[in-house]
Amino acid sequence: KAIFGYAPRSWQMKVTEKVLEGRDVIAIAGTGAGKSLVFVMLAIAAELAGFEGIVVVVCPLKSLQKDQ
Incomplete structure (x- = not known):
């Protein structure tokens, strides 16, 4: 909460x-x-723990455009 200004939701923590x-x-x-x-929580945790790896984020832009 101190970092982001609000507490992460339970599903965000679980993921x-x-x-x-x-x-x-x-x-x-x-x-x-x-x-x-x-994504941000994982990046911070990885940096603090010294992890190395790759994160793949798939964003279906056509679906996102329809939501807008």
């Missing part, structure tokens, strides 16, 4: 925990649901 456990995760959430916070 982050599973990835840090080494599990593959697919998270599907609507526009504005907070997916980007998961």
Whole structure:
């Protein structure tokens, strides 16, 4: 909460925990649901732990355009 100004939602924490456990995760959430916070939390955790790896983010732009 101190870093982001609000507490992450439970699903954001769960996704982050599973990835840090080494599990593959697919998270599907609507526009504005907070997916980007998961990426940021993982990047911070990885940096602090000295992890090296790759994150792949798939964003279906046509679907996103329809939501707008």
